Amino acid sequence: MRIEDVSSTEDSGTLLLKIVAARLIVCSPGRNFVTLRVDTDEGVSGLGDATLNGRELAVASYLEDHVIPCLIGRNPAQTEEVWQYLYRGAYWRRGPITMTAIAAVDMALWDIKGKALNTPVYNLLGGASRHGCLVYAHANGADIAETIDSVQKHVAEGYLAVRAQAGVPGIASSYGVPKGGKPYEPAERGLPSESLWSTERYLNFAPKLFEELRKAAGENLHLLHDVHHRLTPIEAARLGKSLEPYHLFWMEDPVPAELQDGFALIRSHTTVPLATGEVFNTIWDCKELIERQLIDYIRMAVVHGGGITPARKVADFAALYHVRTGYHGATDLSPVTMAAALHLGLAVHNFGIQEHMPHSGLVDEVFPHEYRFEAGYMHPGEKPGLGVEIDESRAARYPYQRAYLPIARKLDGTLTDW
Numbered sequence: 135m136r137i138e139d140v141s142s143t144e145d146s147g148t149l150l151l152k153i154v155a156a157r158l159i160v161c162s163p164g165r166n167f168v169t170l171r172v173d174t175d176e177g178v179s180g181l182g183d184a185t186l187n188g189r190e191l192a193v194a195s196y197l198e199d200h201v202i203p204c205l206i207g208r209n210p211a212q213t214e215e216v217w218q219y220l221y222r223g224a225y226w227r228r229g230p231i232t233m234t235a236i237a238a239v240d241m242a243l244w245d246i247k248g249k250a251l252n253t254p255v256y257n258l259l260g261g262a263s264r265h266g267c268l269v270y271a272h273a274n275g276a277d278i279a280e281t282i283d284s285v286q287k288h289v290a291e292g293y294l295a296v297r298a299q300a301g302v303p304g305i306a307s308s309y310g311v312p313k314g315g316k317p318y319e320p321a322e323r324g325l326p327s328e329s330l331w332s333t334e335r336y337l338n339f340a341p342k343l344f345e346e347l348r349k350a351a352g353e354n355l356h357l358l359h360d361v362h363h364r365l366t367p368i369e370a371a372r373l374g375k376s377l378e379p380y381h382l383f384w385m386e387d388p389v390p391a392e393l394q395d396g397f398a399l400i401r402s403h404t405t406v407p408l409a410t411g412e413v414f415n416t417i418w419d420c421k422e423l424i425e426r427q428l429i430d431y432i433r434m435a436v437v438h439g440g441g442i443t444p445a446r447k448v449a450d451f452a453a454l455y456h457v458r459t460g461y462h463g464a465t466d467l468s469p470v471t472m473a474a475a476l477h478l479g480l481a482v483h484n485f486g487i488q489e490h491m492p493h494s495g496l497v498d499e500v501f502p503h504e505y506r507f508e509a510g511y512m513h514p515g516e517k518p519g520l521g522v523e524i525d526e527s528r529a530a531r532y533p534y535q536r537a538y539l540p541i542a543r544k545l546d547g548t549l550t551d552w
C-alpha cells in the first residue's frame with residue numbers, strides 16, 4: 135500500500151480523528167480531583183486524571199494555560215507523538231506538575247483510542263495476561279488490637295493482601311491512621327496540619343505490631359507496610375531485618391528516594407522486599423533503582439508518571455531486572471487513574487500488585503466506572519476505552535476547596551518527611 139493511500143480513511147482503517155476541544159473539570163466530592171476531558175471531531179471523548187494532592191490548581195493551570203492550546207487539531211491516535219511533543223517540546227521537563235499534566239492528556243488519548251477501536255485499553259497493551267489484578271487494602275488502627283481488627287475486616291471482605299499501619303505509642307497522630315474514626319484522607323482543608331514523629335519509638339514498635347499481626351492473620355495473608363519516606367538507610371536496614379520473621383510482601387518507601395544509592399545499603403542488610411516510587415514522575419527517578427535491582431516493586435503511578443505511554447515502557451524496562459509493578463492507588467488518585475492502572479496491570483507480564491483504597495460512594499457517583507473488585511482481585515471491565523466516565527452535573531455540585539497534605543516534625547521540632 136502506498137504511503138498516500140494510508141491518508142484515505144475509507145480503505146485504510148487509519149484512525150484519523152481530530153481533537154476539537156479540551157477542558158478541565160475540577161471538583162471536590164469529599165476530596166479534590168482535576169479531570170481533563172478531550173473531545174474529537176467524531177464525537178468520541180476521553181478522560182485523563184490530573185490530580186496532584188495539595189497542588190491541584192498548579193496542574194490545572196499548566197494544562198489550561200499552556201497545554202490545551204497545543205492539542206487542538208491533533209490526531210489523538212498519535213499517543214507517542216503527542217507525548218514526545220508535550221515532554222520534549224516544553225523544553226523544561228520532569229517534575230510532578232509537568233508529568234501529571236502530560237499524564238492527563240495521555241490517559242485521555244488512550245481512552246479515545248480504545249473507544250474509537252471499540253476495545254478496552256488493555257487489549258491495546260498486549261491483551262489480558264491474567265484473569266484479574268491482585269490488589270491490597272488499607273488496614274489501620276490506633277493500636278495493635280485495632281489494627282488486627284481492621285486487617286481481619288478486610289480479609290473478611292475478600293482481600294488476599296492488606297497494608298497495615300498503626301498508631302505508634304506515645305505519638306499523637308501517626309501516618310496512615312484516620313482521626314476520629316473517619317475514613318483515612320490525608321489532605322485537609324485549610325493550611326497544612328502538623329504531626330509528630332519519633333523514629334526511635336517507631337523502630338521499637340513496628341516489629342511488635344507485625345509479630346502480633348502475623349500471629350493473628352496466619353502465614354498466607356500478604357502483609358504490606360508503608361514507612362512513608364521516614365528513615366535513613368541504616369534505620370531502614372534495621373527495620374527490614376526486624377520484620378524478616380513476619381515475611382512481608384513489601385516494605386514501602388523506607389527512605390526518601392532522591393538518593394537511589396541509599397537503597398543499596400538497605401539491600402545489603404535485609405531480604406525484606408522493597409517498594410518505592412509513588413512520588414516519582416519519570417524513569418530517571420528510578421532507573422538506577424531498577425537496573426541495580428535495589429527494589430522489587432516500582433510504584434510510580436500512571437497519573438504522576440506521565441501517563442500510560444511511559445508506564446508501559448517503565449514496566450518493560452523493570453521486567454529485565456525482575457522488578458514488578460505495584461502502582462500507587464490511594465484515594466487521591468481518581469477512578470480514571472485506577473482504571474488505567476488496572477488496564478496496564480492486566481496486560482503487563484511483570485505485574486506485582488495494585489493498591490486499592492476504595493473511593494467513597496460520592497466519588498463513585500461522580501465517576502461511574504466499569505472496574506470491579508472480586509475475591510481479592512480487580513478487573514478493568516470490557517467497556518471500550520478506560521471504562522470510566524464523569525457525571526459533570528454531579529461534579530459541579532462539589533466545588534474545589536484548597537487542601538494540603540500534613541507536614542511532620544520530630545519531637546524536637548525539626549521538620550521531617552511526612
Ligand code: CS2
Nearest residue numbers: 187320360412463464466539
Ligand atoms: C500512601 C499515600 O497509599 C500510599 O502508599 O503513601 O496514601 C500517600 O500518603 C498519598 O497518596 C499522598 O497524597
Ligand code: MG
Nearest residue numbers: 360386387412
Ligand atoms: Mg505510600
